[in-house]
Amino acid sequence: MSAVGASQGPATIGEEAATPYAVLPDPATLFLTRSKRLRALAPGHTLEPYLSFVADVAEAQHAAQADLPPAELPAAEAIRRALEQDTPPLARDTFEPGEAGVIAMRRFLEGLRQTVVPADAAAAIQSLHAASSEELSQLLAAALKDAPAENIAMRVLALAGLQIHLSRLAANLTAADLKRVAGGACPACGSPPMTGSVVGWPSAHNSRYCACALCGTMWNVVRIKCAFCSSTEGVGYHAIEGGPDTVKAETCDKCGRYLKVLYQVKDHMLDPLADDVATLGLDLLLAKEGWKRGGQNPFLLGY
Ligand SMILES: [Zn+2]
Numbered sequence: 568m569s570a571v572g573a574s575q576g577p578a579t580i581g582e583e584a585a586t587p588y589a590v591l592p593d594p595a596t597l598f599l600t601r602s603k604r605l606r607a608l609a610p611g612h613t614l615e616p617y618l619s620f621v622a623d624v625a626e627a628q629h630a631a632q633a634d635l636p637p638a639e640l641p642a643a644e645a646i647r648r649a650l651e652q653d654t655p656p657l658a659r660d661t662f663e664p665g666e667a668g669v670i671a672m673r674r675f676l677e678g679l680r681q682t683v684v685p686a687d688a689a690a691a692i693q694s695l696h697a698a699s700s701e702e703l704s705q706l707l708a709a710a711l712k713d714a715p716a717e718n719i720a721m722r723v724l725a726l727a728g729l730q731i732h733l734s735r736l737a738a739n740l741t742a743a744d745l746k747r748v749a750g751g752a753c754p755a756c757g758s759p760p761m762t763g764s765v766v767g768w769p770s771a772h773n774s775r776y777c778a779c780a781l782c783g784t785m786w787n788v789v790r791i792k793c794a795f796c797s798s799t800e801g802v803g804y805h806a807i808e809g810g811p812d813t814v815k816a817e818t819c820d821k822c823g824r825y826l827k828v829l830y831q832v833k834d835h836m837l838d839p840l841a842d843d844v845a846t847l848g849l850d851l852l853l854a855k856e857g858w859k860r861g862g863q864n865p866f867l868l869g870y
């Protein structure tokens with residue numbers, strides 16, 4: 568990962584550093600770290616088959632990202648215009664995946680076809696593999712715009728392919744390309760946060776960083792404040808009784824939503840996406856109590 572908005576990255580040790588506003592993704596480690604965490608979480612878990620499937624996906628994403636042509640950002644002029652309009656440089660609702668997005672998707676699908684996956688996923692992989700580039704491009708664009716999808720498995724795979732493309736693009740952004748955007752959204756692509764992590768980085772010890780499910784960027788949001796509506800009143804914390812104290816849900820009385828908080832400062836193995844999926848039990852508990860999930864995770868569509 569690389570830090571922006573500060574002179575020191577999170578990996579810098581021993582020197583005084585300002586808290587970075589945002590940390591850009593490193594696609595070379597993002598999917599690999601995630602797949603390892605999923606493999607570690609899966610054995611004996613009530614969601615073991617699903618966690619193993621998401622690990623297969625992450626491994627295919629890792630293999631695909633290593634073998635793609637350089638990712639090209641929009642023109643500097645377009646990024647400058649976006650910033651003037653308080654829009655993220657890779658705003659997902661207007662972003663065109665283009666040929667590069669389709670190539671990333673095809674590489675990812677080729678890798679996944681070598682893996683044994685559940686029947687509905689296998690059928691979706693086959694359909695996507697057989698699709699024309701024009702069809703794939705449309706499907707990717709629809710997934711970015713959250714247009715209604717007939718086939719959930721295809722939507723999940725499209726978003727996984729887009730994670731590869733968007734993380735490679737976001738990795739090429741710089742501090743000058745990012746500023747805080749409305750509604751607590753990702754400053755690189757405008758997605759809602761997936762989860763928040765209280766990190767143990769030397770440059771930001773005990774600070775919270777929201778993670779983007781789409782592009783992998785992390786950005787600083789002060790603690791005990793709703794990540795969606797910015798309310799600092801009526802913020803509460805919920806956890807599964809008897810469960811680990813490293814993942815909690817931060818609820819907001821004002822907007823009725825919640826975001827999971829991962830205490831990486833207590834357990835550095837926690838992964839923003841993997842541990843979100845693995846703590847689905849917490850979502851089910853909160854849904855029963857009437858809370859609405861605010862975090863967006865392609866592997867928890869429908870929750
Ligand atoms: Zn993003």
Ligand SMILES: [Zn+2]
Nearest residue numbers: 793796819822
């Ligand atoms: Zn709120």
